[in-house]
Amino acid sequence: MNTPNTESAEETVSASEHVVKKKVTIKSRSIQACNFRSAGRLSNESARSLTAIHETFARQLASALDVYLGTGLEVKLQALDQLPLAEHIAGIPALSYVVPFSLSTMPGAVIVECDLDLVFPIVELLLGGRGASVSTPRELSEIEEEIMQDVTAVIARQAEHAWRIPKLALLPSRRTKSSLLHQYCPPNEKVTSVKFQVEIAGTKGTFQLVFPTSFLNVLLKQIKSEEPQRKGGFRYLPIPSISERVLDCDVLVEAGLPRMKVSVRDLIALQPGCLLKLRAPVRTPGMLTVEGLDIFEAQPVRNGSKKAAQLGRRTRLTNWGME
Numbered sequence: 001m002n003t004p005n006t007e008s009a010e011e012t013v014s015a016s017e018h019v020v021k022k023k024v025t026i027k028s029r030s031i032q033a034c035n036f037r038s039a040g041r042l043s044n045e046s047a048r049s050l051t052a053i054h055e056t057f058a059r060q061l062a063s064a065l066d067v068y069l070g071t072g073l074e075v076k077l078q079a080l081d082q083l084p085l086a087e088h089i090a091g092i093p094a095l096s097y098v099v100p101f102s103l104s105t106m107p108g109a110v111i112v113e114c115d116l117d118l119v120f121p122i123v124e125l126l127l128g129g130r131g132a133s134v135s136t137p138r139e140l141s142e143i144e145e146e147i148m149q150d151v152t153a154v155i156a157r158q159a160e161h162a163w164r165i166p167k168l169a170l171l172p173s174r175r176t177k178s179s180l181l182h183q184y185c186p187p188n189e190k191v192t193s194v195k196f197q198v199e200i201a202g203t204k205g206t207f208q209l210v211f212p213t214s215f216l217n218v219l220l221k222q223i224k225s226e227e228p229q230r231k232g233g234f235r236y237l238p239i240p241s242i243s244e245r246v247l248d249c250d251v252l253v254e255a256g257l258p259r260m261k262v263s264v265r266d267l268i269a270l271q272p273g274c275l276l277k278l279r280a281p282v283r284t285p286g287m288l289t290v291e292g293l294d295i296f297e298a299q300p301v302r303n304g305s306k307k308a309a310q311l312g313r314r315t316r317l318t319n320w321g322m323e
Contacts, residue, residue: 047080049224054194060161060162071201073201075198079195080195096114105168109212110210111209117203118205119140120132120133149175152172184212192211196208254289262278297311297313
């Protein structure tokens with residue numbers, strides 16, 4: 001009776017274990033933590049639409065503030081973000097100028113938030129100063145509060161023009177504290193913040209437009225309604241033939257007296273106001289030439305306030321237009 005080879009049996013067992021390990025490795029899964037807060041995020045298309053409309057808003061606001069403040073400035077879109085209101089409130093710097101604007105056509109509010117690096121230069125410019133920022137943060141005085149109310153009103157008017165929502169008006173409220181913004185939106189609801197950087201009188205500062213999801217949906221719907229309607233499917237237009245493309249080419253057309261001879265003595269004697277005698281009878285017709293080729297006899301005429309050429313007989317036989 002034959003006994004099995006021990007070495008071959010061990011090799012078989014090790015090979016089977018290697019195969020099992022390989023299979024386990026292949027079947028291993030990549031597990032990642034799920035972030036439920038990312039649900040409901042803006043799509044790429046919606047983000048592009050919001051970016052485009054607020055870049056237009058930035059340019060219009062720069063022009064409006066230039067006139068209002070009497071000095072040049074630059075407004076740039078800096079960031080577009082979407083996060084819960086509680087997180088947004090936690091990131092607002094202390095003493096920021098926060099003003100809610102209620103919406104005339106729907107519940108909710110649009111919040112305008114300006115940091116102090118932007119508030120004090122604007123106030124100083126409107127008070128006749130050079131627009132310098134303060135070194136130590138402080139609260140605004142009553143006069144400074146009133147000045148900033150007018151400035152935020154300018155921002156709100158330009159936002160209305162940029163958003164183009166029918167019958168929408170932003171109605172200003174009194175300045176509020178950032179900790180009280182939950183009165184205008186539930187703390188767990190996501191808000192959209194559009195942040196802008198303003199450079200004025202050598203100083204840079206930022207302000208934000210913050211609005212709830214309900215207003216965001218209305219704004220995206222308005223943007224979509226203004227976009228040109230796209231028909232489904234692709235349409236392939238026929239490629240024009242070579243003869244059709246040749247007919248759309250531009251050629252040089254001139255009307256004048258070709259091959260006129262003038263003496264060098266007459267050319268040297270030319271001065272402003274002089275008349276150059278061409279020694280050609282007035283009745284001699286000119287020529288209409290195309291790329292240097294004589295096609296028609298032509299007479300100089302006037303068509304209203306423009307110079308023109310009246311065509312006469314054809315000068316030579318061509319096959320142009322004979323097809």
